[in-house]
Amino acid sequence: MIELSQVSKQFGDETAVDAINLKVAKGKFCALVGTSGCGKSTTLRMINRLIERSSGDILLDGQPIEAYDPVKLRRRIGYVIQSTGLFPHWTVARNIGLVPRLLKWSADDIQARVGELMSLLGLPLEEFAHKYPHQLSGGQAQRVGVARALAADPDILLMDEPFGALDPITRIKLQDELAALQARLHKTVVFVTHDMDEALKLADHLVVMREGQIVQQGTPLSLLQRPVDAFVESLLGGLERGLKQAALSRVKDHMSSLGPTLPSQYRIAADCSLRQALSVMLRDHADRLTVVDQHDVPIGELSLRRIVKEAQLEKGTSRDA
Amino acid sequence: MTHSATRRQRRVPHAGQKRFWTRPLLWGVLLCICVAGIPYAEGLFRWLEPDARQVIYQRAPFYALLGRHMLVVGAAAVVTIAVGVGAGIAVTRRRGRDFLPLVAQLASLGQTFPPVAVLALAVPILGFGTLPIIMALMLYGLLPIVRNTLAGLQEVEGDIKTAARAMGMTPVQILQRVELPLAAPVILAGIRTSVTINIATAALGATVGASNLGDPIIAGIINGNMAYVIQGALIIALLALTLDSLFDSLQTRLRQRLSAFPR
Numbered sequence: 219m220i221e222l223s224q225v226s227k228q229f230g231d232e233t234a235v236d237a238i239n240l241k242v243a244k245g246k247f248c249a250l251v252g253t254s255g256c257g258k259s260t261t262l263r264m265i266n267r268l269i270e271r272s273s274g275d276i277l278l279d280g281q282p283i284e285a286y287d288p289v290k291l292r293r294r295i296g297y298v299i300q301s302t303g304l305f306p307h308w309t310v311a312r313n314i315g316l317v318p319r320l321l322k323w324s325a326d327d328i329q330a331r332v333g334e335l336m337s338l339l340g341l342p343l344e345e346f347a348h349k350y351p352h353q354l355s356g357g358q359a360q361r362v363g364v365a366r367a368l369a370a371d372p373d374i375l376l377m378d379e380p381f382g383a384l385d386p387i388t389r390i391k392l393q394d395e396l397a398a399l400q401a402r403l404h405k406t407v408v409f410v411t412h413d414m415d416e417a418l419k420l421a422d423h424l425v426v427m428r429e430g431q432i433v434q435q436g437t438p439l440s441l442l443q444r445p446v447d448a449f450v451e452s453l454l455g456g457l458e459r460g461l462k463q464a465a466l467s468r469v470k471d472h473m474s475s476l477g478p479t480l481p482s483q484y485r486i487a488a489d490c491s492l493r494q495a496l497s498v499m500l501r502d503h504a505d506r507l508t509v510v511d512q513h514d515v516p517i518g519e520l521s522l523r524r525i526v527k528e529a530q531l532e533k534g535t536s537r538d539a
Numbered sequence: 540m541t542h543s544a545t546r547r548q549r550r551v552p553h554a555g556q557k558r559f560w561t562r563p564l565l566w567g568v569l570l571c572i573c574v575a576g577i578p579y580a581e582g583l584f585r586w587l588e589p590d591a592r593q594v595i596y597q598r599a600p601f602y603a604l605l606g607r608h609m610l611v612v613g614a615a616a617v618v619t620i621a622v623g624v625g626a627g628i629a630v631t632r633r634r635g636r637d638f639l640p641l642v643a644q645l646a647s648l649g650q651t652f653p654p655v656a657v658l659a660l661a662v663p664i665l666g667f668g669t670l671p672i673i674m675a676l677m678l679y680g681l682l683p684i685v686r687n688t689l690a691g692l693q694e695v696e697g698d699i700k701t702a703a704r705a706m707g708m709t710p711v712q713i714l715q716r717v718e719l720p721l722a723a724p725v726i727l728a729g730i731r732t733s734v735t736i737n738i739a740t741a742a743l744g745a746t747v748g749a750s751n752l753g754d755p756i757i758a759g760i761i762n763g764n765m766a767y768v769i770q771g772a773l774i775i776a777l778l779a780l781t782l783d784s785l786f787d788s789l790q791t792r793l794r795q796r797l798s799a800f801p802r
Contacts, residue, residue: 266705288705289708289709292704292707293707295705299705301703302698303699304702305697305703307720316706317707364708467606
């Protein structure tokens with residue numbers, strides 16, 4: 219668990235981070251979002267003491283971070299950056315095995331761990347182990363970066379715009395992989411990004427920052443439903459907020475059972491997001507879709523009218539609350 | 540995928556390993572031939588200086604002069620490398636950063652001093668012989684090493700150093716395993732410049748009584764004997780070429796071993 223209370227950082231006269239409070243529970247994925255220079259990266263770097271804070275307290279598992287030696291602390295915290303920071307003179311395998319080697323694991327253990335991580339991240343050992351970073355594509359290099367961060371099985375993972383430099387297709391692929399990885403490994407993740415879609419897709423806890431302060435934090439859904447001000451609303455996509463919210467829920471949570479009416483000829487998989495379903499409705503001029511499972515067997519129906527009615531109800535209850 | 544395949548071909552591991560050492564070896568052999576062969580080439584030099592009493596320098600055998608010459612350059616190089624690389628490392632650390640401009644300026648100052656002037660100043664203090672010339676070579680050879688050490692270390696990308704720190708490497712580990720290996724080709728280039736310049740400069744030592752390959756040159760100038768001058772100059776030139784191509788091979792080799800990352 220990571221806890222920041224009243225944490226500030228001044229660089230000279232400039233306040234980069236201004237008395238922020240943040241709590242990331244164990245196994246949760248926290249995304250810090252904001253425009254450039256809002257202090258999100260500084261916040262991240264204060265956690266592994268790459269930057270020492272000016273005031274406030276940071277606790278890891280209840281212990282103040284000063285209780286840890288900075289070098290040992292960093293070996294326990296994974297760190298991924300946008301430019302990967304891989305060592306260009308080391309092979310992929312050696313790069314990944316860095317922290318275990320620093321921790322003086324045995325050669326066999328290191329080798330086994332490197333192999334395990336490479337298969338976890340979809341990097342075939344024979345093909346990539348002996349390559350050098352400059353021989354990798356951006357996506358492959360960032361996979362190596364993530365593998366290196368995970369090498370010593372840290373509880374905490376800090377990621378500073380890890381996918382910011384990748385092309386959109388690779389970025390989405392790696393986001394999906396990270397989400398799948400997180401579902402398996404349950405690390406405590408603090409993830410910095412300026413891409414709201416990325417944050418909405420991955421985060422359990424969303425933190426919006428501006429000028430060193432936290433403007434709003436909460437679950438992605440709660441922010442989408444009730445942004446506190448125009449800044450947060452614009453970050454969340456303004457008029458497209460409805461679609462972003464739809465992207466967070468699955469078709470299977472909104473479908474009704476197959477009725478007596480003739481089923482729609484247009485189909486959508488139950489695991490798709492509501493946003494994708496709405497897109498299919500627009501594309502195919504259909505206000506009803508047949509929901510199918512992975513074997514293409516119809517299991518329900520999704521109707522536009524019902525979705526709208528649900529949203530109305532939701533809005534009603536959220537107003538009351 | 541295709542571009543990574545072509546890139547891999549550019550870095551052919553261990554291919555042409557032998558080719559690395561052919562050029563320095565060739566120059567080295569030529570050097571040996573000259574050192575051993577000049578005393579037998581009297582006819583040739585006689586043709587150059589028909590009126591001289593002697594045409595082959597004989598006050599000391601050439602191999603002894605060569606040995607002493609290399610010793611002087613070598614001793615100066617060892618100290619210069621230790622001081623130069625050490626200073627370069629020291630002023631790029633957090634604590635020494637304030638001294639960076641000072642060290643950079645001192646090193647350039649060392650090179651603006653003509654070695655002859657250093658000799659003139661050093662002789663009254665250190666006496667005649669080998670010490671003053673080593674002193675002069677050290678001062679003269681410091682700049683390229685300091686400058687390249689600084690450039691090499693500063694060229695290492697900030698993100699790589701940040702990542703190293705964030706992974707929990709200690710400052711010493713970062714220096715040894717990341718910064719120095721990445722800066723090595725540039726530092727080696729500085730050492731190469733320094734040593735190659737000093738091979739020629741060391742000949743000045745003959746003016747203050749350090750016996751080396753400068754002896755035949757100075758003696759030749761004094762006696763108006765071109766044959767002596769050519770003998771000394773020829774061996775010095777070949778020595779410089781041998782060492783320079785040796786450094787060149789080392790550099791190529793180092794770059795390859797460092798994975799030929801694009802720079």
